[in-house]
Amino acid sequence: MAISTIPAHLGPGQRVDGFRVVRPLGSGSYGAVLLVEKAGQRFAMKFSTHRAGSGDEQQADARLMRELVCLLHLHEHPNIVRCWAHSRWPDIQYGWSYILLEYVEGCTLGEWLEKTHPTAHEVVRVFVKLASALAHAHARGVFHRDVKLSNIVVRASDGEPFLLDFGVSRYLLAPELTDTPLPPGTRRYRSPEAARFLKRHGDERGARYDFKATDDIYALGLCLYDLLTIPRPASAPPALYVGGRWTPPAPQTLNPRVPEALGRAALHFIAPDPGQRAASAEVMRRELAELLLETGDTWRKEPLHVAAPPLQPVSSQAPLEKQAPGWHRGGWG
Template sequence: MFADFDPLDLKPGQMVSHWRIVRRIGRGGYAVVYEVEKDGERFALKLACQTERSLDPKQTDARAQREAACLQLLKHRHIIRMRGQGRWPDTLSGFHYIVLDFVDGYTLARWVERTHPTPHEVVVLFLKLFDALEHMHGKNVFHRDLSLRNIMVTKDGEPVIIDFGAADYATAEDLTDGPLPPGTPRIRSPEAQAFWDENRLKPGARYTFKATDDIFALGADLYDVLTNPTPTRGESRPLLGNMLMTPPTPHRANGRVPVELSAYAMKLISRDLEVRPATAKDARRPLVDLARFEGDDWRESGIHPASAQLPPEPGEGEPVPVEAREAEGPQEPIPSHPLPVQVAPADAAPVPSPVQVVPADAAPVPSAAGAGAQHSARRAWLRPVFVGPLALSVFAAVVAASLLHRPAQPEPPPVARSAPAEQPRASSPLAEKPTSRPERLASPLPTQKEASLSVKLPDNSPTLTNSVPDPQQAQRGNARRALIKKCAALVASVAWLEAGCTGVQTRPDPEPCPEEAVKAMRQELGWALNTNDAPFILLDVTKGSAEEAREQPDAVWKDGPVTGALIRPQGKAPAGMRIDGHLWTTGDRIYGRYVRAHLPGGRTVPICLELENANDLGSEKREGSKPGAPVASKVSETRAVERWR
């Protein structure tokens, strides 16, 4: 019965129990949501099943049951209402589903762009949200992910808190495998972020979520509503709880924000718990007074100028900035004030406009004309910034290719000189990452920069000495060919990693897994081999954490060695255990083999762990992949094997 349908793609007209599918609304980490109909009324049906964004698929059903338990405790007009639940297609073992009220409206982010709210309308909306939060906390329920996308606003202007998939209540069993619960990094409180920084590599550490964390999250939403005119465009913004400096006040970033509302928003996101409201009731009370304020600046003018919310148009003959096209481009800073833009034609694609951070003591932009001039100057200044590194990258690639395809120059006659001092080995890029990235590993792995495609030179390659053979050159060429043969023999083994072999272009051949690896996986790690019960992993720890993968699930990959990590415990292996391996990205899929595990205490053991997705070998390439720059998920299923496939 289960093989007759795809729960991720139910078609209009199909029935789930008594509800008829109308359309699919969307999918998240643990469920897919459909609009359904029964007796002429519309509802939302959330079907719990593993999706491509699931970070811990074994907890999918448990999280669905917890969401239903939380919703059963809550009855508030600004909290989504559950109308029923069950299992389907089998009432005992089928997928768990919950039926919810259908909210006809926008996400809070879209509401900002579509309705151009005034400061008064923003205050009234957040007054209702904090009233709902007070009810929620009164029932000992924490939402834990109050992001802009998890707050809907009806077309009548009424807010509704949705998606309790990450929620928790006082007596619930702990489902989190990592230090922090699932959530949106942008709205994470400073105390939660500090706990993450200190405990991200400690599998047993668990953060105790508090009311002040939900209050900070709503405060972060208010800050973004007041300072970001286009929150749906997906510009990367720094974590409010992890900034080295206090962010500019909303009034300084956007002169249309009244000073009183700006000061209130800064209290909600204060790092000082003595300043931040301790309860939702305390946070709600100032909004009652702010809602009484009169004047055009409160009740007539939109919080953002309409021009700042229109799709920008590139200048004539000006190329689209790289960061607007590439998913892996540089992050844009916080928009500190709305930028005037031109109205694009109806068929023009929206292109994000570069922005800059205004210093804390800078005055708001006085006029649209002045800001437009600054914007043009900024684009002229940014052009060499993007073009320069691009030109250097192309030049470096040409030089590298010429060195690979060209035999080395003959050395000059030897002269008497002292022996050169041994040069220290270049440090790994892992050691140069910011502190938010994992620390450098002690294992002697080649770095991403050291990995390159293997190129075999023809035996008759000409030299720069009028084709006269050079003995030293021939000796070096033979040594290089010997290394290539050695690496081919050691491919996907611990010895291959330690030999410093570079990447290869093709997927490695099937071969048996070493006996010591099979023994280590069974006895020391407690893994079942050749089954679906295998670790769920983060492919490369340098691409960010599992929490960040939830917000930005994809990355651009290239051939070379990687160090991944277990997202959840598996057998005797703890969550966060590092694993060393290699990726091959030039085929139809991305293939990966992990050959070494770092046990607690520093000891390493060999393993044979390969990437797979829904029983298919390798990870699927996603939309946006280009030759040499494939796009794929940062997380993946794996299979522990006795023989490489």
Template sequence: MTLNLIRLPSGTVIDGWHVVKELGNGGFAVVYLVEKNGKPHALKLARHRDASGDEKKTHARVVQELAILLTLSHPNIVSPRGFGYAETGNVFLVLDYVDGWTLGEWKERKHPTAHEILSVFVKLASALAYMHSKGILHRDLKLENVLIRKSDGEPVIIDYSCATHGHADELTDEGLPPGTDRFRAPEQFRFLRAHLDEHRARYAFQVADEIFALGAMLYELLTDARPTQHRDRFTLNHPIAAPLAARVVNPRVPAALSDLVESMLSRDPTRRPVDTEVLRRELAELLEDPGADYTAPVHPPSEQRQPEPAEGGAPAALAPKGKPRSLRLGQLAAGAAVVVLAAVVALWNVPQEAPTPPAEPHVAARAVPPNVPSAPLKTVSPDMSAPAPMFPGDAGTAPAAVQEDVSVKTQRPEAPKQARAGRAQTAPTLPDVCKGLPLVAALAMGCPGVQVRPEPFTCPAGAQEAMRDELHWRVDGERFQLVIDDRKGREEDPWFPAGADVVGVVPKGVTDPRHLQVAPPGTRFLGGKVYLIPEKTRDGDPGRVVVKYDRVKVPGKDELPVCFVVDLPAEAVKDTAAKSRNWGTGKPVSEWP
């Protein structure tokens, strides 16, 4: 039975994490407020386990989210504090609990000035620039995925379930990546229209898409008095017709800020700021402006309390204080006429609806009362709630800086605005951030790459404990026979692509008494990842195939974390694949040299 239908009641214990209440329930995971050692955290539990009926690949998304977050260390990005597997195999991720408001809620409660909004977005752009330098893209930036912490007003980017990196497997079968339609860049819809009949066409998400989403968020805060309310709004990402300038919709918006937002929402991605570091500098430059229009609330609190109009039209809050409402509506009507005309011209370019996954819950969401009881869950996982090392070899410090090779270069500091024109943007590549990652993160990230040997690793303590105490394996001291990829026959010599996911199985015919006792036929090795070592061996083989498995399911036992490695000689190596036999022996290890 999977946990996709279970709602954990208060008091349930998951590997020492005590469930306090449910915070949110999304399409990929359920988020709970939990406590350990008296400290609150957010626990994200995947809806499905690996190898179950998981059409949305919720298990893989949580594992990939964990892998990505383990490579990041930034004050404005949510931090992981633990992870593990429930006894049913559902992976969970423990995060910092951010007691705060979503960006939209913060705006409505605090009535911020342009300066205060800019202060938040400078920090968001800084976090994104740091993230992009590591080849990671969030892909679902929106008001709900930024929390403003109540204690200090710091913004925190959350929910990396849609995030990706340069070596990640795509977890959707659709043309567009997962995300929220309102915050998609218009070029995504143009791509979808152009490749409507191409089943395998996949849009390549870019840094320019992130900049558009950030611009859409900024536009919402500047023009909408109540962004948390669900109602029809101006389209922000029509392939041809741009939305009205923020200053036209709300004259309180400073002109220079309105111009920057307009460039971020440009239909032409090369007209947007060239990357998020350039964007950060432009936002910081505006933040230094001492003008009175930057120090006044962009929406007066009195206007934000006005009711919605009874029939159509713009919200009352959009009418500038002290100016005739008819003039304001006249401006909107003129702008609407332009939009209608452009829409007629672009009739055949109207985007098809792209499938959007249900939004992930944020950790400050209203609790949903649990109503289905559940038995306590036993797990084996590391605990990162204390200032213990997050990376092997660390002494409780943040991971060391990594030298990145980024394909998007930043503009010279003295002229950021000129960088918008004529500069193509490409997605950054994933640098070598894999060294020292925990095994589960390294596997999910596809480390270390195709033409290098697997990075050395030390098996996590939880996996070593499971192999020794639960499975009674002699770690570093015995071998088990298995079929490497259960989708192919034992006698086959298949090609193994680098980075491929495989599941191993112990077949019938094993006769060794020890083997039959601790790894009998039917034992399944899960989470396998293929690596290549394209170097000639001493025996004259052209290379080696190495497969790492990170979990095992022995008949009659719970699924458990392990470190199990198979090392086979390759018969042939070509490009990013190697041919080898599908039968061999593997060993449980405490480390990989």
């Protein structure tokens, strides 16, 4: 059966299985996400799609089904986005697969840092909950495999963080969907041991890296390191790959506002040797939770980064350029 409607082309007002499309939220190599609503409730509807760079159509479909299985395993954790339903559209047998996800109105973790100027205590509070989410996933045999700043959304209404986008995640005994040595993911957040494996075995046919909990811990630890050391991680994201031979300096040497104990914890989570890292996400959570007891202005009153200086007024003799209207990107789950 030929399906002519492409999910990425759906626009506001169109309907999918009784849900009204509000607006597109984004698209990538394997999927498209729409903000939809029904009976006054909003959801994120994530479709599998086939685009020129995404490879086989069935792989895109299989990835979405794997994400569905992972999210159903993790349904009860408050800081992991929830999956409410799944189906195919417009034909139940031959249509595009989609999953219906909890919609999180907010901003990515990097945007949150830039907009709210949090204290060290507020950052630690967020990461305690994210480490708890990872521990919950690992205890159920699920590895995220793409933890990064843009895959974490902080809800605007109450500051709750959510781990989302399990599109390249894996659960125990799941069939492998890639034929490359390393699983899909983001290079900056790749662990040093994964980088070493690729260097040594990248040319070997059938070589596959055994992704472990410490890989996810490293990625979340690097998210923390980035928030501590980079004042604008969303608008000016770092380009340097950390996971090679270069040892990251202590965060407090790059940003004197970082409490020393928090800087030590961040380095512990991204130690080049996985044996020197937190042994599990639960250990990571406990180590961070201890820092919530810290008091003093450095922890609870002073923002981690100095606020950006105000914009200088434009000279009255200089021609004014027309500016595009501002926009806000809401997070999706």
